[in-house]
Structures are given as C-alpha cells and as structure tokens.
Amino acid sequence: MDRQPHANSRELIVASAIEPVVGELRLIDVADYIAFIRLEHFACLSDLVDSAAELYFRPGTLRLGHGGEAHVDWGGSPRIVLDLELRPRGVTVYFQLTLTERGPSVVVNYVSFEKPGETPEHNTALLEDAIDEARIRRTEPLAFP
Numbered sequence: 045m046d047r048q049p050h051a052n053s054r055e056l057i058v059a060s061a062i063e064p065v066v067g068e069l070r071l072i073d074v075a076d077y078i079a080f081i082r083l084e085h086f087a088c089l090s091d092l093v094d095s096a097a098e099l100y101f102r103p104g105t106l107r108l109g110h111g112g113e114a115h116v117d118w119g120g121s122p123r124i125v126l127d128l129e130l131r132p133r134g135v136t137v138y139f140q141l142t143l144t145e146r147g148p149s150v151v152v153n154y155v156s157f158e159k160p161g162e163t164p165e166h167n168t169a170l171l172e173d174a175i176d177e178a179r180i181r182r183t184e185p186l187a188f189p
Contacts (some may be wrong), residue, residue: 050164051152054171058130058139059150063177065106065142066148068096070124077124077143081114093128105178107132109138121145122143132178134158 056099072092080088090108097106109127116122123144130137136156161167 048164050168052136053168054155055139055150055152057168057172058137058152059148061179062106062128062130062141062150064100065096066143068099069093070143070148071143074122074124074143077112077115078116078122080113084111084125086111089126092145095125095174100180102178102180105132130175132174135174136169 064138069092080086080092086108089105089112093106096122100106103143107129109129111127113125114122115125121144123142126141128139130139134157137150137152138154138156139150142151154169155171157167157170161170
C-alpha cells in the first residue's frame with residue numbers, strides 16, 4: 045500500500061496524544077502481553093488498554109481493536125503489536141502500537157471522518173481538534189485536607 049503524504053503528520057498526532065497511555069501500558073510485564081495474546085485472552089488486553097486510557101481520555105475514546113501480536117524468538121527482544129482504535133467524536137483512527145525494548149512506535153492504517161473536509165490538511169486539523177476534545181483535563185489542582 046502506498047503511504048499518503050499526510051500519513052506522517054497524522055501518526056505524529058496520534059503518537060503524541062497517546063504518549064501518557066503508552067507509559068501506563070509499558071508498566072505491564074511483557075510476559076503478560078505474550079500470555080494474553082498467545083492464549084487469545086483479548087478481553088484481558090482490552091481491560092489493560094481501557095485502564096491505561098481512563099486517566100487521559102473520555103470513556104471509549106481509546107480501545108483495543110481486533111487483537112494483537114507477540115513476536116518472540118530465541119535470538120531477540122520481544123515485540124508486542126496492539127491493534128488499537130482511537131475514537132474521538134467524529135473521527136475513527138485504526139492504528140497499531142508497537143512496544144519494544146527500544147520504545148514505542150505508531151502506524152496509522154486508516155482514518156475515517158464522519159464529516160470530512162475538502163483537503164487532507166483540513167482533515168488532519170479535524171483529527172487534532174477531535175483528539176484534543178476527547179482528553180481529560182484537570183481544571184483544578186487536587187486539594188487534600
């Protein structure tokens with residue numbers, strides 16, 4: 045498949061948006077990911093993604109898509125690939141998050157706009173705005189008695 049010129053900017057937007065969630069997901073032991081994927085316990089993976097996202101996005105904004113892959117062999121480091129969906133209002137982004145010892149990476153496979161604009165640049169701005177709206181923000185600092 046040919047990559048479109050605007051794909052890189054959209055991947056950067058998605059990667060930046062999910063960065064704190066990825067930090068939470070990397071706290072989970074890689075052996076757990078391997079076990080859940082190999083045993084096809086995708087509901088457990090879904091719970092992990094939901095739990096990691098709940099502090100940063102509104103409910104249902106980021107969720108597990110169709111599963112994941114665990115790449116493990118005797119000669120290298122494990123690589124976990126999660127199919128994820130980012131669903132802020134009006135936009136759906138289907139992408140893969142890859143977790144390795146060197147760090148995470150994001151590959152956007154498809155972006156669907158409920159009401160697309162006239163140009164790819166306009167749609168990229170729509171994506172950025174929709175993700176920004178879906179974030180959970182603290183409006184006041186926590187106060188302890």
